[in-house]
Amino acid sequence: MAVIIFFLLFSSIFLNTEAIDKNCPPAKCFPNGPEILFPFSIKGLQPQNCSHPGFKLLCKENKTTIHFPSYGDLVVKSISYDSKRLSLLDPENCVHQVFLNLDLSRTPFRYYYTLKNYTYLNCSAPLPRPFVQVPCMSGSEYHVYVVASFGVVPDSCKPVKTVAIPFSYSPYLADDSFGLGITWDVTRREDFVTCFSAARGKVLSILVFIFMVATLVSVKTYCSRSAWFEKLCGYYYATLKRVKFSPREARNQGKTSVGYGNHGSEFRSMLPK
Structure with missing residues (x-):
């Protein structure tokens, strides 16, 4: 009976796998945009149950975007489903502003590259070389630097925050050339369960009910037979003694x-x- 139950269970999974292509077709925000598949989905273009929580994408101004509560919207440049890499761009072209404020700890994502602790310094006066200020975060009266390590903080600077990020600022590295690379840890099996949680949940409930009924019937049958044999043997034994x-x-x-x-x-x- 257990074999039959497991057979029915896996059969339902395979049937649901075939339904993925029908219920969750690929989609794009614009013709040249990235193709959106599991575990992502585009709000308004694909069913709500076709993505994992936190993987909803939006179409805005012919761009594919993803929203992070700690920062805002970032543009999806490309998605590699094999390597689980999501390349993002900041609409303001200030990747280190994103690094400073983006909090991935409450999301299913993490940085794709190796991280290192960097400290942001806000200085009222420029620092000498080799320090290079971040132009998109600096102004005429304040200068922001991202440093890996430092001894004594200059009197004109105040530490803002130390964060684990992939790289420091470099004038030779454009924001859109390196991009914001993040990855996710959701496995394919978890993606599948998320997409069909409602449908498969009903199937599993039915199978569990059938399994419980079959188990109760088997136990009752076994106990009945055991009692019958015990009674029969006792009857013959008592007769032989007489x-x-x-x-x-x-x-x-x-x-x-x-x-x-x-x-x-x-x-x-x-x-x-």
Whole structure:
């Protein structure tokens, strides 16, 4: 019975796998945009159950975007489903502003590249080389630097925040050339369960109910048979104890069989010589 239950379970999974292509077709925000598949979905273009929580994408101004509560909208540049890499761009072209404020700890994502601790410094006066200020975060009266390590903080600077980010600022590295690379840890099986949680949940509930009923029936049948055999053996044992033979009768009755007919009637029959 257990084999049958598991067979039905896996059959339902395979049937649901075939339904993925029908219920969750690929989509794009614009012709040249990235193709959106599991575990992502585009709000308004694909069913709501076709994505994992936190993987909803939006179409805005011919761009594919993803929203992070800690920062805002970022543009989806490309998605590699094999390597699970999501390349993002900041609409303001200030990737280190994103690094400073983006909090991935409450999302299903993490940075794709190796991280290192960097400290943001806000200085009222420019620092000498080799320090290079971040132009998109600096102004005429304040200068922001991202440094890996420092000894004594200059009097004109105040530490803003230390964060684990992939790289420091470099004037030779454009924001859109390196991009914001993040990845996700959701496995394909989890994606599948999320997409069909409602449908598969009903199937699993039915299968669990069938399994419980089958188990109860099997246990009841086994107990009934066990009780019947125990009762039968006790009956014959008690009957044999009541039958007593003398040694001479035992020798003479060696060829006689004792049994019971219908309704418990006793009979004896001679075995053939």
